[in-house]
Amino acid sequence: MQIADQTTSAVSLVQAALKKAHHFQETHHIFTFINDESALEKARAIDAKIAQGEPVGRLAGVPYALKDNFLSPEGETTASAHILTGFQSPITATAVQKLEAEGAIMIGRTNLDAFAHGSSTENSYYGPTQNSKDLERVAGGSSGGSAVAVALGIVPFATGTDTGGSIRQPASFNGVYGIKPTYGTISRYGVVAMASSTDCVGFFAREAADLDLLMEICAGQDSKDLTTLPDYYQTSSFKPGSHKIGIVKDFDNDAIDPEIRQALKTKVEELQSNGHEIVEFDMPTLKYALAAYYIIVPAEVSSNLSRHDGIRYGFRSQQSDSLGDLYYHTRDEGFMPENKRRIMIGSFVLSSGSYDAYYLKAAKARTLIINEYAAAFEKCDFILAPVSPNPAFKLGAKVNDPVSMYLEDVLSVPLNLAGLPGLTIPVGQTAAGLDLGLQLVGPRRSDRALIKFAETLKEKA
């Protein structure tokens, strides 16, 4: 990704990226904002630095796409939600600051399900993003725009957030790598919150090695986010050689698309032939993960979205003549139906009388899931699993069936509840030409090992 050898220039890279962005925007609706002016200005500044022999960062002149839930003063930060219309951030997210400090240039903000609520990017106020392989199919979500921007070669990498699969699933639907780091690895400061206890900042790239560099740059403790872990990524390592790969038997059932199960089998055989050991086991508590997730996450969502009240920033409904009206109409007009659904579920499970029955029970289930993963990683180094039960589905197929949309997350959310790292690796395509991905899951802080291991798989393949 480096351009310091002057075989190319930042300006030409950024120009090419902007050109592609505009081109694919017409067909795929990837961006909520394209950074034409400021991106070229930054590219010129970097070229000037290189020309004068000044030192430049490790991402100097590299164009990237920013999921539109990261705060920065470039463009409005909308989270693809109407209620943030007109919101110009005065501050920059820590992750963005770190990328820009290394010379990366944001060429556009990418579309997402409003406030990252969704698995298809169809819940965006600005309309859905189309799948990179099939315009009639979803991009996945919530980070659909970022996944497609990388898959279509507009940018070499893009940022994402993963609260319940929002990086891994769209990565899988578009044939790119996507990392959801260990919870607390990258600062959440300046990222529009979905669910504080599961939100993770991560990346999409076409090469696993690029993810390693991005993690190296962005990981680290941040005094502005007290949930960040002490620095570990930069000093962590990976031992090549034979590894024990866990396969969860519970995932091998009819609920999973046959082509995905076949892809998993093929990968397992490939791993065995490369000298890795396969360990099979059950993880019986994982079946409670989706239910627990859809209690804990909406609870946090309902809380985190409380600040959007039309008083201080963003959209305010004009049809209000009392405080109650102002709240009612602003939130009614400003939120998408899925936002409202989660606010209602969340408010319900936190209400007095329901808290013990729902929230506390879900919290206990979460502890069991954490323990079950800990036990699993006594038996293996990594777990290999499907990311989603099916490849990219048709646009509109699930929008009116929220439960089937939530089932889309059944394989991805257990990690988020446990705070574990997960990496989507592309494993080929279906007969119909849709991308397939699998996820590698590791114990906490094994992020670098996951990426390095994925690199070895590619070499061998």
Next chain:
Amino acid sequence: MSETYLPTIGIECHVQLCTKTKLFSEVDNDARGKSPNSCMSPVDYALPGMLPRLNQEAVELSVRAGLALNAEINLDCRFDRKHYFYPDLPKGYQITQMYHPIIGAGHVELPDGTKIRIEHAHLEEDAGKLSHEATYSLVDLNRAGTPLVEIVSQPDIHSAAHARDYAKELWRLMTHAGVTLGDLYNGNMRFDVNISIAKPDSDQLGTRTEVKNLNSFRSVERAVEYEIKRQAKLLDKGEQVVQETRGWNDATGETTGQRSKEGAADYRYMPEPDLPPLHLTEAMIEAQRTKMGRPLSETRAFLRQFVSENIVEVLLDYPKLTAKLHSLKDYWLESGASDQKSDQQAATHDAWLKKIANLFSSVLLAEENTSLLNDELPSDAQLSDLMAMVDQAELSSTGMKEVFLKFFDPEMHFKETRMIAKELGVIQENDLSTLEAIVDAVLAKPETKQAQADYRAGQTKVLGFLVGQVMKESHGKANPSSAQTILKSKLG
């Protein structure tokens, strides 16, 4: 009427901590005199993506508050979110401690020895302020995020007077521990009072009402008195007390219903996922115990050794003054030679402390001088020298007061007491031969002849006139009692 009922009262008190910055952001916590919304950061006005960062100083001051309340400090505590919509609450939730507060059970002992148990106390953030205009309302978030400790008492209070005493004692405990500035006018401490009444032989408490946001000891007392009467009147008529929140109107001296239990909000408490659990260490708690200085009970006992009960209670309202008295005692202990005269010295020092305490209560706290309280107090050396000069009869009590007040003149801060007394011309003439010469001069004056004759004729009260003449002749410097002695012997 109301005598036939036993009131049961519990008090929740919000104490604003005097930290340098806010509870969850690095913004100035002291907004006095600042324009609206000038003391706030993106964290305080709840920009998306903002996360709380915990102010360690607020944790430390909470620990001090807990120690002052004789309370258990919980080594592990957590934060929770309390949700409600209001424009003074930018996040739509308040970060508080619902389930695992920092301060556990404790107690407060009132001056008359009554013990009020503390249920717990927790750390939380304050909300902003609204001002309502005719057709719109304005929001000021300067106060949003100010750290508060909320102290929750057990329902151990049974009279309006005790409610007031408890409120006042909390104020003293918190100000002496350096936890708050204690400025009631600016809302540094606010009280919510829960009141119910029941027949003394009843084993059940009556239905309670809560009077919120009282900001003076007097209003706590008056609101409780009013509520007891109001509830008694209802019960006497065979009616029921409605469980509700009531507001206090200081002008009319009445409470009025605001919100009934049915309309009570469901705050949808949940653990705050943005703040990890807080772990404290015994070492940190001990460090705060040392830093917070003497407990209020110790100061009270100390003052009781040398001044009367009512002056003790007056002085306790001024932590700065009691700290000064402690400091003087320490100063004398350090500077005084530890020789055989120590008993005598201790007696002298107690007499001095009494004199200085009286100077504080009668001169400094006199209405015309209270503004001086904002200034720096005289140094230990200045006050010691003042006492020594009084003991040597170099200063009259009037002279002592004059010098004492002059200490507060900014130009006098570093001057020795004697220099100040000299400049003021208040040092008394004690030299007997000099005094004799002055007395002689007065007696030689024709205008004193009549008085001399009168005295000799048995009208001893004219002595006062003659002493006055001596004072006049000496330009006020003569020691009046010495002058009187000399006059008596010369006329006798």
